[in-house]
Amino acid sequence: MGGLRLKALRTRVLEPVSLDLQAGELVLVSGPSGSGKSLLLRAIADLDPHEGQVWLDGEPRSSMAAHLWRRRVGLLPAESFWWEDRVGPHFPEDAGGPQTLPDLLGALGFGPEVLDWSVSRLSTGERQRLALARLLAQAPEVLLLDEATANLDPANRDRVESAVARYRGTHAAATLWVSHDPEQRERLTAQGGGRQLMIRDGRLEPWPWA
Amino acid sequence: MGLILLSPFDLALASVLVLLLAAMSWWLHLGVGRRVLIAAARSTVQLMLVGLVLKVLFEQTHPGLVALMALFMLSVAGFEAMQRQKRRFRGPWGYGVGSVSMFVSSFGVLVLALTVVIRVEPWYQPQYLIPLLGMLLGNAMSGVAIALDSLTRGAWDARGPIEARLLAGATWEQAIASVRRDALRSGLIPIVNAMSTAGLVNLPGMMTGQILAGSPPMEAAKYQLLIMFLISAGTGLGAVLAVWIGSRHLFDERERLRLDRLKGEEA
Numbered sequence: 001m002g003g004l005r006l007k008a009l010r011t012r013v014l015e016p017v018s019l020d021l022q023a024g025e026l027v028l029v030s031g032p033s034g035s036g037k038s039l040l041l042r043a044i045a046d047l048d049p050h051e052g053q054v055w056l057d058g059e060p061r062s063s064m065a066a067h068l069w070r071r072r073v074g075l076l077p078a079e080s081f082w083w084e085d086r087v088g089p090h091f092p093e094d095a096g097g098p099q100t101l102p103d104l105l106g107a108l109g110f111g112p113e114v115l116d117w118s119v120s121r122l123s124t125g126e127r128q129r130l131a132l133a134r135l136l137a138q139a140p141e142v143l144l145l146d147e148a149t150a151n152l153d154p155a156n157r158d159r160v161e162s163a164v165a166r167y168r169g170t171h172a173a174a175t176l177w178v179s180h181d182p183e184q185r186e187r188l189t190a191q192g193g194g195r196q197l198m199i200r201d202g203r204l205e206p207w208p209w210a
Numbered sequence: 211m212g213l214i215l216l217s218p219f220d221l222a223l224a225s226v227l228v229l230l231l232a233a234m235s236w237w238l239h240l241g242v243g244r245r246v247l248i249a250a251a252r253s254t255v256q257l258m259l260v261g262l263v264l265k266v267l268f269e270q271t272h273p274g275l276v277a278l279m280a281l282f283m284l285s286v287a288g289f290e291a292m293q294r295q296k297r298r299f300r301g302p303w304g305y306g307v308g309s310v311s312m313f314v315s316s317f318g319v320l321v322l323a324l325t326v327v328i329r330v331e332p333w334y335q336p337q338y339l340i341p342l343l344g345m346l347l348g349n350a351m352s353g354v355a356i357a358l359d360s361l362t363r364g365a366w367d368a369r370g371p372i373e374a375r376l377l378a379g380a381t382w383e384q385a386i387a388s389v390r391r392d393a394l395r396s397g398l399i400p401i402v403n404a405m406s407t408a409g410l411v412n413l414p415g416m417m418t419g420q421i422l423a424g425s426p427p428m429e430a431a432k433y434q435l436l437i438m439f440l441i442s443a444g445t446g447l448g449a450v451l452a453v454w455i456g457s458r459h460l461f462d463e464r465e466r467l468r469l470d471r472l473k474g475e476e477a
Contacts, residue, residue, distance in 0.1 A: 045377060046464050046466065047373060047376065047377070047466055047467075048466065049462065049464075049466065049468075065465075066376075066464040066465035066466070067376070067379050067380060067381045067382075067465055068379070070376060070377055070378075070379055071378075071379030074377070075377050077373075077374075077377070079370070080374070081370035081371045081373070081374035082371065082374065083371040083372075083374060083375055083388070090378070092378075092379075134378070135377075138378060138379060
């Protein structure tokens with residue numbers, strides 16, 4: 001279960017954002033580059049100093065240790081970073097929850113041997129998919145995705161989209177997805193019954209505009 | 211064997227060698243002749259002044275004066291340690307982290323050595339305290355400066371991986387652990403190297419001094435060993451403290467990496 005509520009969240013470039021996401025709801029965010037989409041996601045994950053309050057299923061963020069919050073509200077940054085030499089050690093010991101790790105990797109197009117691969121030899125696209133696998137293996141209750149398919153070919157893009165859809169369904173995870181691709185936003189809202197928001201003049205507004 | 215006193219004439223003879231060096235630099239267009247002369251003049255003035263100050267201090271054995279001298283040495287060491295860091299903390303932290311760590315470690319080890327090991331009476335007798343403190347601070351200064359420099363630089367360069375670990379639910383201590391380990395290691399390497407080659411290549415300065423002043427070599431060696439152990443403990447403790455305080459200050463109460471607290475990023 002993961003419902004997310006933002007109240008007057010203030011980042012450097014955006015007007016204060018107030019937003020409610022039901023458990024399992026999909027919200028797609030777009031806007032010109034530099035308009036503060038990534039900063040908004042970083043603020044929700046509490047990576048940058050900012051004002052405003054966030055609740056996860058009614059629990060205020062301030063009542064929770066920051067590292068517990070980040071474990072439950074998972075952010076996938078546009079660029080993935082790795083801190084060990086091999087892929088495997090990046091995954092949590094108790095990975096997967098209901099969805100086991102091999103299933104998760106398989107859904108994103110990898111065999112279990114990928115865990116032995118060296119990070120430095122991964123392609124950009126592989127890194128992006130593995131970063132998503134790493135995040136989902138943490139079993140977060142909310143997903144914050146920043147351009148999750150930017151470097152992927154259509155086949156892998158479809159894999160990522162369906163893996164996220166499956167996760168969102170089984171975990172009832174509210175999902176805030178930043179995407180610059182209008183076709184992807186249309187496709188996902190059509191399939192998943194989500195809504196779209198767009199940043200205009202520093203404000204996050206429902207889209208299409210009335 | 212007694213102490214052979216140097217006359218001003220003896221020193222003047224040695225200084226001719228420095229003048230020759232400066233002349234050679236001019237002759238070979240090295241462009242450092244002027245700097246050599248200025249550095250030689252500086253060291254002459256500084257050492258003479260220190261000699262005078264210590265002479266007065268030794269005659270008085272006044273705790274206030276000793277404390278004043280110690281404080282002066284500490285503040286210079288703190289400033290120097292700050293200068294040697296490329297990405298130091300902004301504001302008072304830039305000076306404070308290094309100075310506090312050096313203060314705690316050097317004075318802790320110093321008081322322990324004077325009261326328990328050497329057992330000087332009174333313990334603040336300047337003839338023992340000032341030279342010991344000087345050696346402790348000098349080494350702690352290098353260790354702390356290198357460790358802090360490596361810590362802040364490492365955090366700056368590893369922002370991506372550190373934040374990735376935070377996003378994976380790590381605590382700030384887990385996220386900075388590898389940077390911290392590298393910082394401590396680099397702070398400790400010089401003193402470990404100094405201990406492992408001590409006596410093989412060159413005689414340590416203090417031992418040389420004691421031998422020149424007429425001490426039996428075994429006594430000089432024992433004193434040198436004592437000092438080395440004290441210096442290692444002081445440097446190690448100083449580096450550990452500095453890295454601990456420094457890495458804590460790299461994160462805020464919400465465990466966010468705060469590189470804006472370092473110099474070099476325009477907020």
